[in-house]
Amino acid sequence: MPTFSDLSRAAYCLRQCYYVRRDDDRAPPPEVEARRRLAFEYADRRDAADAILERLPIEPSPATYRAALDRLAARDDWDELADPSERSVRLHGKDCRGVADKLLAGDPPTPTFVSPGTPPESGVWKPQRVRAVAIAKALAWEREREIPRAIVEYPAYGVVRTVRLTTRNRAAYRRTVRHLRELDGPPPRVDDRSKCESCDYRTECGVKTHSLRSLLDATRR
Numbered sequence: 001m002p003t004f005s006d007l008s009r010a011a012y013c014l015r016q017c018y019y020v021r022r023d024d025d026r027a028p029p030p031e032v033e034a035r036r037r038l039a040f041e042y043a044d045r046r047d048a049a050d051a052i053l054e055r056l057p058i059e060p061s062p063a064t065y066r067a068a069l070d071r072l073a074a075r076d077d078w079d080e081l082a083d084p085s086e087r088s089v090r091l092h093g094k095d096c097r098g099v100a101d102k103l104l105a106g107d108p109p110t111p112t113f114v115s116p117g118t119p120p121e122s123g124v125w126k127p128q129r130v131r132a133v134a135i136a137k138a139l140a141w142e143r144e145r146e147i148p149r150a151i152v153e154y155p156a157y158g159v160v161r162t163v164r165l166t167t168r169n170r171a172a173y174r175r176t177v178r179h180l181r182e183l184d185g186p187p188p189r190v191d192d193r194s195k196c197e198s199c200d201y202r203t204e205c206g207v208k209t210h211s212l213r214s215l216l217d218a219t220r221r
């Protein structure tokens with residue numbers, strides 16, 4: 001059964017997902033874990049001094065980061081975001097399995113996924129939308145109730161975005177599940193070659209790129 005991460009990667013590039021599964025190459029680099037930890041430190045960082053924030057893997061200036069955390073603190077779900085009722089919850093859905101980084105208590109509960117990467121200007125990158133839908137659907141399957149939304153957190157920016165299970169997002173999820181089920185041998189390369197610039201498999205894949213993007217650009221997966 002595919003993992004949430006497989007689905008996200010397949011939505012980014014199915015061929016990359018094929019390579020990763022073939023090599024069982026799923027361990028995230030240490031920088032990723034350091035960034036993801038920030039999602040569990042929001043409350044402590046709101047009043048942190050510049051010198052402390054400058055030592056952390058955050059992207060904006062300390063003042064901008066504190067202002068972003070203040071905006072988070074104004075949300076209705078702030079208490080749960082900062083100190084979630086459940087953490088690292090293993091989920092086993094009908095189509096896929098994996099871990100929800102947080103479960104925010106509520107009726108219904110809201111699962112979150114913590115991204116180490118950069119948020120788009122608005123909304124959520126498509127692979128992360130697919131992953132958020134996968135998490136919500138797996139939770140719905142386990143709890144036998146509708147879960148209408150999931151949250152994607154970008155803690156290096158103090159930004160949190162909601163993914164609703166709209167018809168469009170559900171369709172993208174179902175399409176990705178189907179593509180993964182049909183995966184049998186290396187699929188075609190992606191048409192959007194800008195995706196290849198941050199891909200660890202570009203040499204093997206035979207794709208030529210003009211520049212290497214930073215690791216963090218890869219977090220659109």
Ligand code: SF4
Nearest residue numbers: 013189190196199205
């Ligand atoms: S180099 Fe491009 S086409 Fe090849 S696996 Fe990576 S992202 Fe996909």
